Amino acid sequence: MGTPAKSDTAEKIVSLSKRRGFIFQSSEIYGGLNGCYDYGPLGVELLRNIKEAWWKEMTYREDIEGIDASILMHPRVWEASGHVEHFTDPMVDCKECKARFREDQIGELECGNKAYKGRKALKCMEEGKFTEARNFNLMFKTHIGPLEESSAVVFLRPETAQGIYVNFSNVKDSSRQKLPFGIAQIGKAFRNEINTKNFLFRTREFEQMEMQYFIDPKEDERFFEYWRGERLGWFKKYGMRPERLKLHVHEKLAHYAKAAVDIEYEFPFGWGEIEGIHNRTDYDLKRHTEFSGKKIEYFDDQTKERYTPYVIETSAGASRSFFAFLCNAYDEEEVTKQNDDGSTSSETRTVLRFHPALAPVKVAVFPLVNRDGMQDIAHNINDDLRRKFKSFYDDSGAVGRRYRRQDECGTPFCITVDSETLYDNTVTVRERDSMNQERINKDNIVDYLKGKLEV
Ligand code: ATP
Numbered sequence: 193m194g195t196p197a198k199s200d201t202a203e204k205i206v207s208l209s210k211r212r213g214f215i216f217q218s219s220e221i222y223g224g225l226n227g228c229y230d231y232g233p234l235g236v237e238l239l240r241n242i243k244e245a246w247w248k249e250m251t252y253r254e255d256i257e258g259i260d261a262s263i264l265m266h267p268r269v270w271e272a273s274g275h276v277e278h279f280t281d282p283m284v285d286c287k288e289c290k291a292r293f294r295e296d297q298i299g300e301l302e303c304g305n306k307a308y309k310g311r312k313a314l315k316c317m318e319e320g321k322f323t324e325a326r327n328f329n330l331m332f333k334t335h336i337g338p339l340e341e342s343s344a345v346v347f348l349r350p351e352t353a354q355g356i357y358v359n360f361s362n363v364k365d366s367s368r369q370k371l372p373f374g375i376a377q378i379g380k381a382f383r384n385e386i387n388t389k390n391f392l393f394r395t396r397e398f399e400q401m402e403m404q405y406f407i408d409p410k411e412d413e414r415f416f417e418y419w420r421g422e423r424l425g426w427f428k429k430y431g432m433r434p435e436r437l438k439l440h441v442h443e444k445l446a447h448y449a450k451a452a453v454d455i456e457y458e459f460p461f462g463w464g465e466i467e468g469i470h471n472r473t474d475y476d477l478k479r480h481t482e483f484s485g486k487k488i489e490y491f492d493d494q495t496k497e498r499y500t501p502y503v504i505e506t507s508a509g510a511s512r513s514f515f516a517f518l519c520n521a522y523d524e525e526e527v528t529k530q531n532d533d534g535s536t537s538s539e540t541r542t543v544l545r546f547h548p549a550l551a552p553v554k555v556a557v558f559p560l561v562n563r564d565g566m567q568d569i570a571h572n573i574n575d576d577l578r579r580k581f582k583s584f585y586d587d588s589g590a591v592g593r594r595y596r597r598q599d600e601c602g603t604p605f606c607i608t609v610d611s612e613t614l615y616d617n618t619v620t621v622r623e624r625d626s627m628n629q630e631r632i633n634k635d636n637i638v639d640y641l642k643g644k645l646e647v
Contacts, residue, residue, distance in 0.1 A: 202460035227388030227396035237552030261355025272483035280327035348382035399510035431547035467508035544602030
């Protein structure tokens with residue numbers, strides 16, 4: 193595998209994302225909206241596949257149920273959760289250029305004055321250009337009702353977890369689950385981040401994949417360890433390179449946590465959290481009991497004990513995982529190219545080595561040349577495949593170029609109909625990573641691919 197320089201890689205991934213339709217800047221024709229992105233045709237497939245892989249892993253088991261709670265919740269939820277009081281970042285303003293910074297990230301940020309391009313914000317701070325830090329709440333506010341002044345203020349949820357806690361009793365009673373059990377949810381979250389940066393890493397609108405596992409408090413350490421292992425294993429199972437994953441144990445803990453560990457991925461700009469695993473104790477359920485006046489408890493009919501469960505939370509960003517899977521897949525390698533005159537030369541192949549289950553398009557179908565009925569056969573194969581997999585038909589340009597186009601969007605298999613197909617019904621299947629080709633009967637393509645795509 194090639195290892196392009198990290199700074200280049202970041203730029204190349206951003207440009208490939210736009211060129212091939214993974215990610216577009218939100219409202220681009222109006223100059224863009226900072227910290228917001230749109231998923232293009234390939235991006236939306238990749239995102240859905242990541243969420244599907246997570247959903248299967250987390251909910252296709254006896255002890256976890258899924259929900260989909262609403263984004264807007266009763267305003268008291270955010271008082272109970274501590275977000276109104278604690279969900280703040282320290283913000284400073286530059287008195288000279290008026291740029292605004294998150295104080296605890298100053299070390300990584302640059303001065304906002306275009307005239308001092310590349311100058312570190314830290315230097316401006318040392319020169320006393322900044323205001324005193326003020327706490328800035330990251331929740332987006334909006335209103336329910338037609339008149340802003342008289343209507344209730346509500347928040348766009350900054351995390352999906354609270355929708356799970358307030359539904360604990362509903363899910364427990366309706367599903368007849370016994371502890372330990374979990375509730376999983378995938379959904380949008382919004383944070384009015386002071387500084388967005390690093391492409392999809394820190395955005396204002398993003399998606400989370402969260403699971404809250406409710407347990408007997410005596411078992412918290414065991415389940416914290418268990419979920420830490422499970423979640424790290426999930427990223428590896430879907431092809432994350434182990435050397436680019438590490439655990440970071442938190443010394444300084446959030447107001448609700450007894451223990452916290454992050455799964456970090458080595459992005460081209462450095463290590464960053466992709467998922468947090470937290471022991472949230474009984475903090476959230478107790479707070480919601482206190483603020484709502486409704487008891488949220490569990491009665492164990494075997495031990496006859498009544499108690500508030502502890503919660504082990506696994507909180508992954510779907511959008512950040514998307515970015516990590518994209519960086520993880522990106523590769524460049526030198527390959528030998530066959531020229532039209534029969535000679536060979538070397539070229540750089542850009543390939544996204546996605547796990548086949550995550551790849552946006554699973555298979556592409558080509559006629560080798562556009563004659564002798566090869567196009568019809570290829571169209572028929574593609575029509576058949578399309579019912580089962582995301583497939584793509586392409587008959588334009590040299591076949592080598594068509595392979596490269598598919599490599600660049602991570603398609604794991606390409607099927608070519610050639611002159612041999614016409615008399616023996618076989619096609620070639622070319623595998624993206626090894627570039628090896630084998631011939632199989634065209635009636636066996638679906639079963640062949642099913643076998644290869646299974647996790
Ligand atoms: P950070 O320290 O990076 O701000 P956090 O510790 O506040 O993150 P959590 O509240 O634990 O993050 O959120 C859980 C997950 O949600 C994170 O691991 C990340 O994947 C995702 N996430 C959080 N904030 C953002 C954001 N602004 N943009 C994209 N993803 C985010």
